Amino acid sequence: MTYATCLACRECDREFPLDPLHVCDFCFGPLEVAYDEDRIQSKVTRERIESGPRSIWRYIDFLPVDEDFIVDLNVGWTPLLKADRLADRLGMRELWIKNDTCNPSWSFKDRVVAVASSRARQMGFKTLACASTGNLANSVSAHAARAGMEAIVFIPHDLEAGKVLGSAVYNPTIVSVNGSYDDVNRLCSELADNRQWAFVNINVRPYYAEGSRTLAYEVAEQLGWRAPRQVVAPMASGSLFTKIHKGFQEFQQYGLIEETPVRMIGAQAEGCSPITTAWRNETTNIRPVKPNTIAKSLAIGNPADGYYALKVMKRTDGGSTAVTDPEVVEGIRMLAECEGVFAETAGGVTIAGLRQAIEMGQVDPDETTVAFITGGGLKTADAVVEHVTQPIPVEGTLQSFEDAFAEAPQAVGVGG
Amino acid sequence: MATRRVRFTFEGDAVKEPVIYLVGHEFDVVTNIRMADVEHDFGWVVLELDGDHDEIDRALAWVEDKGVRVDPVAGDVVES
Numbered sequence: 234m235t236y237a238t239c240l241a242c243r244e245c246d247r248e249f250p251l252d253p254l255h256v257c258d259f260c261f262g263p264l265e266v267a268y269d270e271d272r273i274q275s276k277v278t279r280e281r282i283e284s285g286p287r288s289i290w291r292y293i294d295f296l297p298v299d300e301d302f303i304v305d306l307n308v309g310w311t312p313l314l315k316a317d318r319l320a321d322r323l324g325m326r327e328l329w330i331k332n333d334t335c336n337p338s339w340s341f342k343d344r345v346v347a348v349a350s351s352r353a354r355q356m357g358f359k360t361l362a363c364a365s366t367g368n369l370a371n372s373v374s375a376h377a378a379r380a381g382m383e384a385i386v387f388i389p390h391d392l393e394a395g396k397v398l399g400s401a402v403y404n405p406t407i408v409s410v411n412g413s414y415d416d417v418n419r420l421c422s423e424l425a426d427n428r429q430w431a432f433v434n435i436n437v438r439p440y441y442a443e444g445s446r447t448l449a450y451e452v453a454e455q456l457g458w459r460a461p462r463q464v465v466a467p468m469a470s471g472s473l474f475t476k477i478h479k480g481f482q483e484f485q486q487y488g489l490i491e492e493t494p495v496r497m498i499g500a501q502a503e504g505c506s507p508i509t510t511a512w513r514n515e516t517t518n519i520r521p522v523k524p525n526t527i528a529k530s531l532a533i534g535n536p537a538d539g540y541y542a543l544k545v546m547k548r549t550d551g552g553s554t555a556v557t558d559p560e561v562v563e564g565i566r567m568l569a570e571c572e573g574v575f576a577e578t579a580g581g582v583t584i585a586g587l588r589q590a591i592e593m594g595q596v597d598p599d600e601t602t603v604a605f606i607t608g609g610g611l612k613t614a615d616a617v618v619e620h621v622t623q624p625i626p627v628e629g630t631l632q633s634f635e636d637a638f639a640e641a642p643q644a645v646g647v648g649g
Numbered sequence: 650m651a652t653r654r655v656r657f658t659f660e661g662d663a664v665k666e667p668v669i670y671l672v673g674h675e676f677d678v679v680t681n682i683r684m685a686d687v688e689h690d691f692g693w694v695v696l697e698l699d700g701d702h703d704e705i706d707r708a709l710a711w712v713e714d715k716g717v718r719v720d721p722v723a724g725d726v727v728e729s
Contacts, residue, residue, distance in 0.1 A: 256654065520691060535725045
């Protein structure tokens, strides 16, 4: 049975029942799941966690879901790779890559949707919904299929056909909204109030957000029950960033790892960097922007948790970076060439952001650092297709091969 | 009757305009401010609007025409 006790307002601390609510009725502040910490403390041990399934559900004691309602696609327990070659390239001593491209729908969204869909099932919902341009819709559609629930996905009318496919294959209802991005936002916010649907990041957002904490839990466990000294994570709404920090804090609070300060560094693309801009301007007032970047999965111009992400940076002596689109592509290539991991553009933002953070002194290259790679590269292949190795054309003869191979500058093994 | 929770973001000269007061005067809509933070050239206000659904839509379109950004209270909900 879950140890979640209520929803609590992050602004005024008022408490609400564990219902499909996302903002405080009094001050309109965001709601967050609260837990019976004493009961968790009395229950959890390293051994109990280690004996659990190799998925996010090994951390069920920390999640707002009863076991009977789990929608299980075997999400999580993704590899933590020691990235020595990339560390060398960046002049670092110890770098790790948390490779969340290995999730069932190839992005970290599976963590949050796994928790949201399970909780939605527990609350009696029959339909999962979301507004999305890619990863989230893929994950919602997949989880609804797995759970035998209906799925309804709202997309902007001008979304490329290729991006719709990753959801369409699971047979959700897809609604193409003829309007601006803001119109889609507004429509879905209204629908969430009026329909008996679990909009995963609107009316069940407090539960959805909890899934991100499992990234920190896994990293701590995979590092041999310790927290890294530094973390670089991409920021869209800022929710993932704040929940990773919270995950490390909780493991320290429950005595599962030693108390170590974890410096939190956020990464955004310059074309959509409202949180980094606020950080650089030393204000907590975030000015919404119109996104213009190839890093579409981070293109949230009005980030719901930006203010809280800034507070985390300040509290942890962290920082925030913003990188150009060419740097994003270079980041993707560096990660692929050095470590064999093909990330989507958000991963390029993370790696380029890491490099910038080192240059700016926000990251100490001698300290243990973890970079979070949140989605697989095939989702944004268009961003790099012009920038990668091209084939060497040859005829089917040995002579043709030898001639072409000798002239190809990038050919492996020439002369050896 | 309908209720809408929204966030107004003001930049530049829009900060000086009595936009919320005028919404209450020009439209049959009741405004109820819950949170706000306003600086000299930038500010945001989170508020609730009560009224007929179409009248709220008209009021919000008018507010946007004044150069004020209007968002759902929970920020952007369209995610990748």
